[in-house]
Amino acid sequence: MSPNKWIWLLPIGALVSVAIVLQLPAIWQLPILLLLLVGFAGFFLWRPLQRIWQRWQHSQRELPSQPIKPLSRWQIILEIAFLGCVTLFFTQDLWRSDATMKLPGGEAEWLAAYVQVAHQALTEYGDIPLWNPYFRNGEPLIDNAHSFILNPLSSILGLLLDVPQGIKYSVVFYTFFAALGGWFLAYGLKLSLPARLLLGLMLLGKGNMTSMFMTGYYQLAAQQAYFGWIIAGTIAIFKTRERWAIILTGVMMALMFMAGNVWYILPMMVSVVITAIVYSLPFWRDWRAIWQAWWRLIAAGIVTLTVSAVYTLPILAHYDHIGNHNDEVEAGWEVVFLERVPALYVTPDMQSALGGFVVYQPAADAMEPSYPHFYYSAVVPVWFVVLIFVLIPPLYPRWHRPAARFDYRRLWLAGSLLAILMTMWGIGGTPLFEWLYANSGLLRGWRFVGRALAVASFWIALLVALRVDAIWRAFAAIVRLRLRYCLLSVLILLCLAAGISLNQNAWESAYRDQVIPYNKGLLLDEETKIPPCLQQLREQNPNANLNVWVNGYSQIETFIRQRIRLANIAADFLLLPDSYTIGDPAMDLWRNMPEYALPVDDAQRQFLEERGYDPSLESQVGRWQCFYRHTTIGMPYAFALPKPVFSQHNAWEALRPFVMPVHAVENKYDTIGVLVSAHLREQVLIVKETAYPGWQVTVNDVPATLEIMGGFISVVLPPGNHDEVYRVVFAYRPPLVYLGGGITILAIMIICGYLLRVDKRLLGHNRL
Amino acid sequence: MSRLIYYISGGLFLCAALLIMGASSMGQSFHREVLLFEAYSSAAGSDLFLLDMQTRLLFNLTDNRATYESGFDWSADGKQIVYTASQNAQVGLYWMTASGRALQQIQTPLTTYRTPRWSPDGKFLAFLAPGAGNNDLYVLPTNGGALYRPFDTARAPVLLPRWSPQSDTILYFSVVGFSNGLFTVDITTGEVTRIARLRPADDVETGADWSPDGAYIAYNTHCDDVPGVMIYTLASQTEQCWTPPAGTWLRSRPVWSPDGQHIAIAISHGTRQLSIWQLDIASAQHATYPLTTGSGIIFEIVWSTDGTRLIFNSDLGTGRLRLYELNMINQTIEQLSERLVFAFALRP
Structure with missing residues (x-):
């Protein structure tokens, strides 16, 4: 009996399968349907696809790739020094300013305050405490999802130099680290000089990072500096058998874990997995090597988990204590209009990028973004994109073929897929993510979906760099010698112009639009009265455990310096206490307001008066009435x-x-x-x-x-x-911090031994 | 020669005069008021201090940061001090002379001690130690006799023990279950007598004191639902209640004056305005000495030996517990120590 005789059973079987799948829980439906789809497609399209693949491979073999020379040590040093100089040039407003200039916004004060508390305790007692008594009613200083103290790259300068200077220097360091990550990724992919420098420059001035740094989202920006390193490590795992690849991927992922925010962990895990999948293609060719590579990737995951155990173990164990963190609804309560999406990545000037930028808030029926800095994703100037993707592609079949290399196909596939996927996530309201958010409780914790654009812009930067590299190699391969140097020089200059132009716009506009207005007091004039008021309160009560309510969390630095507890941090993250063992659980003393309150506008004064607060006559700074006081509401420390x-x-x-x-x-x-x-x-x-x-x-x-x-x-x-x-x-x-700390120290020791090949030496010694 | 004799005799006379003056001065010094208190300078330890009430000179008796000295008492002759000292959860019982010398640990089969109390006749040392009921009462004869428990306190933990002036009875509180109340126990026979039951009223600070002659016991209670001080006559087993001004709460235990004519106790108007209320038993006259305008705490009051001053530890509304002296004649308050003081005792 011929198999074709029964082919009509296939659609019936498919329909029955789909009917069965639809009865399953929603979370299983999509993956199973996708599998069925892929299975059916494979069944019918296998032969045609195989023929296309063979033809394409045959065409690739027609002209071999140009040999790639290894870089000399001096060339590496010069290129890194160049990126360092560019970093210092564009961040000079930060590192040249004195301590009166801060990163703007309450977020910066709040999120940087963890290191300030640690610095203050280090100065006073010589060690870093585990508890931060100055926020709300106190919260963990180390095992806290927003704390980055255990990440030395994030905290060391802050611990040594205090805020705001230490944090500003850390921003400078991280931008260089991001650029270095881009350069290293390009170097690992053996991209050419302009592509290496351009990728470094693009990640140095990537809009998502500069805007988040300059609006105070230190942790979210710092996490982006690890993107290049993680992807470089992942690719190296699949391309080499070097031990450092496993450690680099695992440690960089762990440091990103410990940079003080959970957000980019998930998109980077997705990026790593998709990169690994495309590097496994075609998996039937050398499945043993691919299998081993996946094991190395799993080993990198184990490195991540063990190195970050001191941080992640207690946080995961007490995940249920995170409060005030409402779920995202339907993958984005802010939805970017589709026609605006391309401009997000190619408009370097922040004012231009966000000025005409339109999103829709379905819940509020409003048209302006609440957090525009999450959407500022400039990664390359538009003229450069037009130049390399529009003007040169007509020559593509002839020029590009000689440069075709192992990584291109894979990275184009992964990069395109991830850029599209992350864009769909970031612009909000796309059906796929609406469905995923509706069916995954875990995913709903990933709020402010616009942040995903930072991952998309990273992949776009890599695709641009790949394109530049292809053009470079095409020029190098087929153009006559005299013209070749001319064209290559022009290409280098264009790349540098694009990178510098991006940085010029991104850093300057972020500084101009965010930092200067904040520090000149144009935005938050009344909040500048807070420091002298707090100083006066401390002088009047030199030994008391003071607790003050303010609406918001700007000027946290002054609270900590004056050793005054900030009773109300109006952020969407707080750590809740354990349940009661004494008294009536309905008696929520934990949320009681304190004796002192510091209103900064009439609405807040009215709010306090409605709750029985009276102006405190003995607290005035000039003509400014500082505190409102409630004599019976406050609890002693x-x-x-x-x-x-x-x-x-x-x-x-x-x-x-x-x-x-x-x-x-x-x-x-x-x-x-x-x-x-x-x-x-x-x-x-x-x-x-x-x-x-x-x-x-x-x-x-x-x-x-x-x-x-x-x-x-x-x-x-x-x-x-x-x-x-x-x-x-x-x-x-906390016992879990100590347990996690033990695991982390043990993991670091094993990693050092692994990198030093202690196991090989020991085995070799035994043989003797 | 005669001149030499004249000079020698003159010198001897001068020396004798100086010796007599010195001895007189030393005698005076011995009879001066001396306050023993336990002060915390930091969480790293507490020490016992002596304060000369006349010269205000302060002397640290136990300058040891590693241990916590507390729970002390004077001997009846004022020459010795018994106290407990703890380190690393071990609490030992010690005695020393009032000059801080001859430190010695008192060895008993027990390992932890609380609240040592020297009997007025100096023959017994009573203290509490954790037993089945958490606070068992033990009596140790100072002549080398065996340690014993006057009665089985397993179901009635003893609190606030105070010797009667006759040294034959100990007054104590117990607050557990049906044994709730104010009791006396005969240390010889172990006979326990309930003086009063306690009410579960939270606005009355519980406490009691013997009158100097041992004929009366004053304790805090409610008189017809009003906070008041009850005077209990042991001979007739009768009671008389005295109530402070209306609307006030009792904030310390009542303390008898040295002449047995007055009682002083801290009161407050609700949670505000801390005062000391002084009651004249014979004439039923009373006086109020305001201490604060706002809320405050007061822990303990003792009378000076001449009955004109009251020494107390309070925060006077500042949140910092310090030692103060109230002069009831000119109604002035003087701070005696800058240190954190929880307990203190005047030399008998």
Whole structure:
């Protein structure tokens, strides 16, 4: 019986399969349908595709690629020095400015403050604490998804030089690091000189990075500096058997993990996987080598997980403590109009790029983007794109063929696919991502989809560099000698002009549009009154544990310098306390407002007056009324309450009369010593630090059970005599940080041994 | 020669005069008011300090940052001090002379001690130690006798023990379950007598004190739902209640004056305005000495030996617990120490 006789069964089988698949949970439907589609396509198109493939390969063999000479050491040094000089030139406004010039926006102050707290503690006590007592009711300093202290590239300059100078120097460093990553990727791909320099320059001035740096999104911008390194490492895993490739990919991914934001981890994982897949093609040719390469990639993943264990282990374990982080709805509450999309990548000037830029907010029925800096994605000037993609392609079949190389096909496939995929993600509202967001709870945590454009622009930069390299090689291969040097020189100059033009626009416009207005006080004039007010409050209360409400989180630097807790950080991220063990769970003391509030406009003053706050007459700076005060709402930093009152009262106002103040004699960030006079009744000692997993308590040096009251760390003290004093020490010692730290140190030691080939030497020694 | 004799005799006379004056001065010094207190300079340790109330000279008795000295008491003759010292969760019982010398650890089978109390006659040392009921009462004869427990406190942990002036009875509180109340225990027979039950009222600071002659016990309670001080007569087993001004809460234990005529206690108007209320038992006259305008805390009050001043530790609304002296004649308050003081005691 001929198989063709039964071919009619195939469509019936397909229909039945689809019907069955539609009954499955939604999350399984798309991948299975895709598999079915690919299967059917393969069945019918296998032979034609094979013929096309063979013809194409045959055509490639007609003219061999030009031999590629290795670079000399001096050439490498000169090229890197060139990128360094360009970095220093375009970031001179940052590194030449004094400490009065800050990166703009509350985000910069808030996100950089982790390193400021660490620097301050390092100066005071000689070590970096695990707890940051200055945000809200305190939160972890290390095992915090926004903390980048464990990433030395992000934190070392801040730790040494404090903010804002240290952070500004870190921005300069990271831009150079990004450019170096681009250059290294091009170098690894053996791209030609103009392509190497151009890719470095494009990643140095990539709009997404410059705009995020200059609007204060330090972590998000810093993460982008790792893109080039990670993809270079991934490609090297598939092209070589060198050990450094595994370590480079794994360590760079780990550093990106620890750069203080989770956002770019997912798109880069997708990028790595797709790059790995295209480098596995055709997988039937040498499947053993490809199989080994995938194992090396998995090893790189293990390196990532183990090196970052100190950071990721506690964060993942306490993922459910992240609060105020609402899901993204339908893959983007801001949707870019499709006709505007191409211009995103080719308009270097920020004002021009965002001035006529239109998005639609379906929820608000508005037409302006809330966060335009997420959409600023300039990566190459439009004239350069027109030049290399429009003017030269008519000559493509003849000119490009000699330069065709192993990487081109794969990287064009991966780059195009990922640029399109990330663009679809970033512009919001595309059906594929709407469907994915609707069916994946994890993906809904990836909010502000516009950030995905940063990954798209990276891939576009790589495609442009590949194109330049192809043109260079075409010139080098077929043009007559005299004309060749002329054309090559022109191409180098054009590439440099494109790269410099991008940087000139990106850095200058970001600085002009964001940094200068912020520092000149044009945007946030009233917030400049905050520092003198805080200084006055501290002078009036030199030893008190002060806690102040402000709406927003600008001027955090001053809060920390004055050692004043910022009660309200109006960001969409906070770390929630553990559940209650004492008292009524409905009594949400953790969200109570503090005694002092610092309004900066009439709306805030009205807000406070409605809640019983009165202007504090003794707090004025010039004619500026600083603080509003509520004399009964504020809780002391540490206090005790008789335990029986919890069964009778469940509101702070009712509990307040029974408060017995205590004495916090040592407040060393993550270690708080409290002296409490014993009471005839059982009492509960409460310290206003968030009851996050990891706190421990001892009473008179004996470990005690940590209790949680109102979201704060507490301990029950037994009845005693008035002249007895309990020495209570709360210490934040999260076991997962120590466990993760052990894993990280062990992993680093193994990596060092692996790179030094200790295993080979030991085996060799044994043979002797 | 006669002139030499004249000079020698004159010199001897002068020396004798100086010796007499010196001895007189030393005698005066011995009878001066001396305050013993436990001060925390940092979380790294606490020390015992002596403060000469006349010269305000301060002397650190236990200059040791590694240990926490606390829970102390004077001997009846004012020459010795007993105290506990803890380090790394181990609490030892020690005694030393009032000059800080002859430090010695008191060895018993116990390993942890709380609240040592010297009997007024100096023959016994009472202290608490964790047992089945967390706070068991132990009595140690100072003549070398065996340590013993006057009664089984397993179900009734002892708190705030205070010797009677006759040194035969200990007044204590217990707050657990049905054993809730104010009790006395005869240290010889172990007989326990309930003086009063405690109410679960949170606006009354619980505390009690013997009158100097041991005939009365004053303790905090409610009199017809109003916070007040009850005077309990041991002989007749009768009670008389005294209430401070309306709307006030009791903030410290009541303390008898040395002559047994007055009682002083800290009160507050709700959560605000801390004051000391002084009651004349015989004439029923009372006086109020305001300490703060806002809220504040006060832990302990003691009378000066002449009954004209009150020494207390309070934050006076500043949040920093310090030692103060209230002169009731000219109504002035003087700060005695810059250190954080939880407990203190005047030399008998």
